Amino acid sequence: MRVGVLGIGKTPHKIQHSKSLRDLIVEAGRGAIADAGVSPSDIEMLYVGNVGSVGFNYENSTGLMAAHHLGVVPAGAVRVEAACGTGAWALHLGVVAIASGLYDTVMVVGAEKMNDLATVEATSIIAQAADSKEEYFSGLTFPSGVALTARKYMQIYGLTEEDLAHTAVKNHHYGARNPFAHLRFECTVEEVMKSAKVADPLKLYEVCPMTDAGSALILCREEILRDQPDKPQVYITASQMATGTWYAATDTLEDAYRLFNEPAKRAYAMAGVTADDIDVAEIYNSFSIQEPLGIEGLGFAEPGEGWKGAKDGSTWKDGKVAVNLSGGLLCKGHPLGATGATQAVDIIEQLRGTAPEGIQAQDPEIGITACRGGPGAVGAIHIYQRLEGE
Amino acid sequence: MTVSAIEFSRLGPPKLQLYAMRCQSCKQLSPWWEHFHCYKCGGEVLTEELLEGRGELTNYTVVYYPPRDFLGQEPYVVGHITMDEGVLLPAPVVDTALEDVQVGTRVKSTLRRMKLGHEGDIYYSQKFVVDPNPPKKRARPAAAKAAPAKKAPAKAPATKAAPAKKAPAKAAAPARTRTAAAKTK
Numbered sequence: 001m002r003v004g005v006l007g008i009g010k011t012p013h014k015i016q017h018s019k020s021l022r023d024l025i026v027e028a029g030r031g032a033i034a035d036a037g038v039s040p041s042d043i044e045m046l047y048v049g050n051v052g053s054v055g056f057n058y059e060n061s062t063g064l065m066a067a068h069h070l071g072v073v074p075a076g077a078v079r080v081e082a083a084c085g086t087g088a089w090a091l092h093l094g095v096v097a098i099a100s101g102l103y104d105t106v107m108v109v110g111a112e113k114m115n116d117l118a119t120v121e122a123t124s125i126i127a128q129a130a131d132s133k134e135e136y137f138s139g140l141t142f143p144s145g146v147a148l149t150a151r152k153y154m155q156i157y158g159l160t161e162e163d164l165a166h167t168a169v170k171n172h173h174y175g176a177r178n179p180f181a182h183l184r185f186e187c188t189v190e191e192v193m194k195s196a197k198v199a200d201p202l203k204l205y206e207v208c209p210m211t212d213a214g215s216a217l218i219l220c221r222e223e224i225l226r227d228q229p230d231k232p233q234v235y236i237t238a239s240q241m242a243t244g245t246w247y248a249a250t251d252t253l254e255d256a257y258r259l260f261n262e263p264a265k266r267a268y269a270m271a272g273v274t275a276d277d278i279d280v281a282e283i284y285n286s287f288s289i290q291e292p293l294g295i296e297g298l299g300f301a302e303p304g305e306g307w308k309g310a311k312d313g314s315t316w317k318d319g320k321v322a323v324n325l326s327g328g329l330l331c332k333g334h335p336l337g338a339t340g341a342t343q344a345v346d347i348i349e350q351l352r353g354t355a356p357e358g359i360q361a362q363d364p365e366i367g368i369t370a371c372r373g374g375p376g377a378v379g380a381i382h383i384y385q386r387l388e389g390e
Numbered sequence: 391m392t393v394s395a396i397e398f399s400r401l402g403p404p405k406l407q408l409y410a411m412r413c414q415s416c417k418q419l420s421p422w423w424e425h426f427h428c429y430k431c432g433g434e435v436l437t438e439e440l441l442e443g444r445g446e447l448t449n450y451t452v453v454y455y456p457p458r459d460f461l462g463q464e465p466y467v468v469g470h471i472t473m474d475e476g477v478l479l480p481a482p483v484v485d486t487a488l489e490d491v492q493v494g495t496r497v498k499s500t501l502r503r504m505k506l507g508h509e510g511d512i513y514y515s516q517k518f519v520v521d522p523n524p525p526k527k528r529a530r531p532a533a534a535k536a537a538p539a540k541k542a543p544a545k546a547p548a549t550k551a552a553p554a555k556k557a558p559a560k561a562a563a564p565a566r567t568r569t570a571a572a573k574t575k
Contacts, residue, residue: 135423137405139468139504144452152449199451200450202451
């Protein structure tokens with residue numbers, strides 16, 4: 001399977017009090033439309049990833065709102081939701097739509113406007129991505145649910161808080177160089193350790209901020225992109241989804257591993273590549289511990305060793321596989337519905353060679369994105385390849 | 391987090407008691423929310439089993455940024471408590487200094503005010519405190535935390551609490567509620 005990436009667009013990822021949800025959707029969407037060189041009337045289907053407009057913005061029917069303001073009427077449009085995996089799910093549906101042969105050109109948008117509410121309200125809304133009626137009745141939040149995973153990992157594998165801090169250091173090193181990132185500062189292990197506690201053992205620099213942003217892609221049939229050799233020849237060659245456990249209490253580290261490993265194995269087979277072939281990866285890390293878990297699930301390291309790359313350099317830009325050169329969610333923030341789409345846009349920029357200076361890897365050809373959602377409930381893998389002159 | 395008064399009438403009463411769900415096929419004991427099917431074997435017949443209320447803290451975190459309903463309680467401890475019956479449950483651990491909380495601490499349940507709803511409604515449920523009289527012979531050392539829950543059925547025979555304590559009307563109430571909820575799905 002090959003699905004052409006005709007265009008990409010994204011807004012800055014930051015707190016944007018002057019912009020509404022629809023502003024973010026239109027800004028990202030128009031960016032992708034312009035980059036693709038199409039007109040809105042060429043778009044046959046629109047998938048809008050958005051998690052919480054009902055709560056964050058007191059509005060619903062986000063897909064229909066987007067269709068109107070992007071001017072793609074009468075194309076079909078729908079809102080997609082799958083917790084933090086939402087953007088990746090919108091992308092998956094876009095890929096499926098093209099791969100099925102039903103459409104020639106579709107649009108995928110992911111967007112979230114989180115900063116209209118205070119942190120305490122937004123935290124409550126985010127917690128609804130887990131079982132807020134039952135398990136999170138106990139006072140759990142997303143940071144604290146993941147903190148339990150972090151402590152479990154530390155208990156079983158002997159990881160120290162200092163070891164884990166290196167993951168935050170790496171992300172912030174690159175985030176500082178990404179003009180689209182929300183948090184743009186570098187930090188040391190000591191500074192990570194000294195930053196405020198959010199949910200023991202996770203500290204502020206190991207936790208993503210709440211961010212307003214949108215990202216968009218225009219996808220097309222392979223032949224359409226092939227016929228435009230002047231355009232960057234980047235294709236999505238695999239798209240695989242999975243579910244895992246929705247409850248932190250019954251989520252083991254083995255479950256966390258499987259959440260990515262199952263769809264990753266399928267994706268590698270689908271694209272005809274192996275983990276060793278991957279040059280650049282964007283791995284979901286709204287909290288530091290999720291990056292090593294993702295690295296392990298994707299097969300870049302054995303279980304219990306995924307954290308080492310940030311310390312020894314093997315997951316830095318010139319390492320064996322460059323992970324989160326965008327700064328990851330720790331720096332870009334985690335605009336829930338946008339995140340999966342932003343990961344895709346960032347990897348496509350890497351393969352096109354248009355990533356910002358300082359974070360562009362050396363001529364990467366194959367990239368992967370791994371997005372997750374819920375306590376351990378959504379696993380989403382996409383593989384991207386630059387396929388010139390074939 | 392936020393629930394209406396009507397929903398509270400469904401959610402609230404079951405939370406006054408501490409119970410878990412026993413799969414009648416594989417005998418796996420699951421958290422109280424697993425009432426549609428057993429997540430281990432898929433068995434669809436699960437019955438409530440009241441718990442003794444004692445266990446061991448096997449994991450915990452300290453929440454510094456709470457959801458709205460818990461505002462004012464922060465920082466507070468949320469633990470993963472492995473009950474002596476073998477099931478792992480999430481719950482706050484209270485009445486203890488943060489620095490005194492550690493993995494391996496013996497705890498016991500207590501009915502407390504859990505949180506405030508947005509309409510001022512008060513939720514009562516089970517919190518945990520440090521057990522002042524922990525059993526002399528420790529049932530499960532901290533090192534055994536990674537052991538799978540397979541031990542549970544052997545340790546807590548199905549004959550133990552379930553039939554005797556299921557009789558009171560209180561225990562039957564949540565079952566009715568959940569059956570009704572299931573039918574509406």
